[in-house]
Amino acid sequence: MSETAASRPQRKHLHFDALVQLARQRFESVPEQRRCPAFSLPDTLMAGLALFSLKDSSLLAFCRRTLDHNLRSVFGLKAVPSDTQMREILDEVDPDKVRPLFKDVFRQVQRGKVLEHYVFLEGCYLLALDGVEYFCSNKIHCDHCLTRQHKNGTLSYYHQMLGAVLVHPDFPEVLPLAPEPIQRKDGQKKNDCERNAAGRWFKRFRKDHPHLPVIVVEDALSSNAPHIRDLRAAHCHFILGVKEGDHKHLFEQFRQRLAADEVEIVEDVDASKGITHGYVFANGLTLNESSEEKVNFLQYLEMHDDGEERQWTFVVDLELRQANVRRVAVGGRTRWRIENETYNTLKNQGYHFEHNYGHGYKNLCTIFAMLMMLAFLIDQVQQKCNPLFRAAWKKKGPKSALWEAVRHLFASFEVSSMHEVYEGIAYGFKRPSLKVLIEQARGEEDEEGEDTS
Numbered sequence: 001m002s003e004t005a006a007s008r009p010q011r012k013h014l015h016f017d018a019l020v021q022l023a024r025q026r027f028e029s030v031p032e033q034r035r036c037p038a039f040s041l042p043d044t045l046m047a048g049l050a051l052f053s054l055k056d057s058s059l060l061a062f063c064r065r066t067l068d069h070n071l072r073s074v075f076g077l078k079a080v081p082s083d084t085q086m087r088e089i090l091d092e093v094d095p096d097k098v099r100p101l102f103k104d105v106f107r108q109v110q111r112g113k114v115l116e117h118y119v120f121l122e123g124c125y126l127l128a129l130d131g132v133e134y135f136c137s138n139k140i141h142c143d144h145c146l147t148r149q150h151k152n153g154t155l156s157y158y159h160q161m162l163g164a165v166l167v168h169p170d171f172p173e174v175l176p177l178a179p180e181p182i183q184r185k186d187g188q189k190k191n192d193c194e195r196n197a198a199g200r201w202f203k204r205f206r207k208d209h210p211h212l213p214v215i216v217v218e219d220a221l222s223s224n225a226p227h228i229r230d231l232r233a234a235h236c237h238f239i240l241g242v243k244e245g246d247h248k249h250l251f252e253q254f255r256q257r258l259a260a261d262e263v264e265i266v267e268d269v270d271a272s273k274g275i276t277h278g279y280v281f282a283n284g285l286t287l288n289e290s291s292e293e294k295v296n297f298l299q300y301l302e303m304h305d306d307g308e309e310r311q312w313t314f315v316v317d318l319e320l321r322q323a324n325v326r327r328v329a330v331g332g333r334t335r336w337r338i339e340n341e342t343y344n345t346l347k348n349q350g351y352h353f354e355h356n357y358g359h360g361y362k363n364l365c366t367i368f369a370m371l372m373m374l375a376f377l378i379d380q381v382q383q384k385c386n387p388l389f390r391a392a393w394k395k396k397g398p399k400s401a402l403w404e405a406v407r408h409l410f411a412s413f414e415v416s417s418m419h420e421v422y423e424g425i426a427y428g429f430k431r432p433s434l435k436v437l438i439e440q441a442r443g444e445e446d447e448e449g450e451d452t453s
């Protein structure tokens with residue numbers, strides 16, 4: 001049922017200030033290993049989350065806010081460590097301790113009945129998975145860096161993660177689940193890889209969400225037998241891109257079926273746009289010669305009246321039928337949202353995903369990436385569920401202008417919540433006249449002068 005502005009529930013437990021409170025509770029539960037620390041661990045973790053919520057361009061810029069009352073009132077910080085202290089403290093934190101906060105936020109989204117909007121096909125959610133590199137250097141490195149040996153003898157160090165976001169073709173907002181770092185374990189000599197990270201991710205995903213019905217959508221790198229076995233073992237449906245160059249045997253079977261007239265075809269003509277959509281599919285093909293893995297195959301063609309033709313091919317575990325192939329093709333193509341709406345947003349829309357806020361020797365690089373993804377999750381929930389956030393965004397236009405306005409208000413006025421900041425941006429505020437303020441201040445000074453005489 002669609003919601004109107006009047007009927008839309010307020011869902012205050014999903015608003016920024018409530019989710020920051022939730023983060024605080026989770027950070028309070030992270031065990032403190034240090035004796036008599038000058039800055040508490042929850043405060044330092046909250047400072048990291050505040051850094052990425054405000055999207056300051058450097059850690060130093062954030063730490064210049066040390067005396068800002070608003071860090072206390074909005075983020076509950078009792079004290080703000082210096083940039084060096086913050087790096088040292090966070091470097092020691094196990095990223096797994098931050099991970100449960102993704103589930104905490106997810107539960108709230110579920111409770112707010114927002115998740116049900118994301119059901120896509122046969123009662124399942126679409127879950128896009130993809131690896132991304134977010135740090136690379138020839139010099140800076142830590143115990144967990146992956147390494148790349150170049151032909152000229154040089155070595156580069158890098159970090160990647162396997163991201164996972166719930167997506168829906170009708171909504172621009174994505175809901176990230178906890179990412180899995182792709183990195184070396186303590187003492188490990190060999191590089192970790194996306195495939196191993198995916199195996200770990202599925203196990204942890206099913207521990208966190210044992211019954212969440214999902215259709216995993218991924219690019220063509222994932223359509224291999226071991227990965228498909230991992231997907232089936234985790235009870236995940238899948239729609240995976242597939243390319244002829246990697247799967248000659250599969251495409252050959254499809255051509256044989258086509259020649260024998262053993263495929264099904266659905267065709268939709270959209271005369272208004274001059275496009276014909278063609279769906280050609282066959283169930284029960286073998287993925288490759290060396291495995292017994294059975295998959296269903298869908299070729300989706302987009303044929304334009306001017307002769308332009310585009311096509312996508314997918315392997316799917318759901319049985320393909322006339323009634324579901326349109327939706328399956330849409331689902332497969334929604335995969336790009338993890339690249340576009342997630343990684344590109346993090347890189348280009350104010351989050352500084354590839355900026356090095358500090359690398360550390362152990363966990364700092366990973367902790368910063370996790371905290372940034374959490375800040376992004378909280379922002380996405382605001383965009384989806386907080387009308388005041390949307391009003392503020394509408395007023396400012398591009399996201400970068402909204403973040404700039406948040407930082408400006410945060411630095412210029414005393415506020416008690418982010419709600420007030422969004423409200424100020426959305427509905428404006430009367431700027432006090434500088435002349436009046438100076439006169440008031442002078443008046444107060446004169447009164448003080450009289451009292452002491």
Ligand SMILES: [Zn+2]
Nearest residue numbers: 141142144145
């Ligand atoms: Zn590293």
